[in-house]
Amino acid sequence: MNLLLLEEADFIAVDRVVLRDRRLVHMQEVHRAAVGDSLRVGRIGGLMGNAQLLRLEAAEAELHVSFDQPPPAKLPLTLLLALPRPKMLRRVLQTVAAMGVPKVVLVNSYRVEKSFWQTPFLEPEAIREQLILGLEQARDTVLPEIIIEKRFKPFVEDRLPAMTEGTLGLVGHPGDYPACPRGLDEPVTLAIGPEGGWIPYEVDLLAKAGLQPVQLGARILRVETAVTALLARLF
């Protein structure tokens, strides 16, 4: 936790917060904070700044807060991601939040196991929890938007073309395709497949929606690693 993220409910005055949950435990056990200490804070969806620890008790802490700094810029990216297996989903959500992806579409694919859609990690509160961990890690305050699309074809045919408009559309896909471009400034829509990859029908449909296949070399990376590698290369 490199940034203490504050929710509206934490505020007891315009410049005062009281914390009682895992953030309190983290201050006590990891930061080993003491009264008078200064900590970096951010307001969810808002500015970042500093807090001074006014009171630290076993069950709660009170901090004086001030905000003066905008969060870091997001990437100009919409990430379309075949739903990963539940354990990987949690890590990927942290990673995309940490790396500054503003919008993620979790989509079905032929090689996504049906059971993955049943995971409790897709509940809004569970998704939010992982995103918060990523924002706390990277020092950002703005939650990415997560869209869930359980049906591939209607999403790709009916809604993806409008999303892709005015962006460079790419599909990460191993094979005899151009290498993924580097260091772009323009907005991108990037699709990353499931373990085992998209099937040819899906690649065709994505291409019709304006997303062209690009590859990262012969090595097959885990989804989380592929997401990080593609974003680091693109921007």
Add this chain to the structure above:
Amino acid sequence: MNLLLLEEADFIAVDRVVLRDRRLVHMQEVHRAAVGDSLRVGRIGGLMGNAQLLRLEAAEAELHVSFDQPPPAKLPLTLLLALPRPKMLRRVLQTVAAMGVPKVVLVNSYRVEKSFWQTPFLEPEAIREQLILGLEQARDTVLPEIIIEKRFKPFVEDRLPAMTEGTLGLVGHPGDYPACPRGLDEPVTLAIGPEGGWIPYEVDLLAKAGLQPVQLGARILRVETAVTALLARLF
């Protein structure tokens, strides 16, 4: 597991192997392989090729194997890594093996907790296990070399300059430094710090050994994400 990696002890003839361990379970439960099926195989440290499943029983499988393809090229890189916490160490070892890093030096740093050096995950067999998982994921056969340096100063002063010679030396470090370069062909020595970063004394000592600080932007990434992002950007 995208490649079934074979050890010398698996061979019962020049073109025959018998498997009894987790690889057998994986074939049975994940691949749901049947006699006659073809699988991708690799010989640790050697070529890759194909296997045909000759016999599949509850306790063992026999395969006919042939090898005709070299493993993918490694990156021209030596990675110097402050020892991560044990859980992260395991994932980072998988990641570096998957991404094709040929040589990793795990080194001490002021912000590496002393207890991290006591982890059983630093035993040679435990390290090898994680590297194998990374190679199986990415389809490679060549184990990276892992060097353990428990004392920062003697390593950086006495041994690092020779390692760095003829390479571009870089230290990933947040701050007012040049941006990490992109798309290099030349050999690189890259140092990545612990959670919380290198201390200034360490950055100075690394600079004297020929490694110059570069940064990846304002976002603070977990070690595993930073490793992947820096490698994807550099090569």
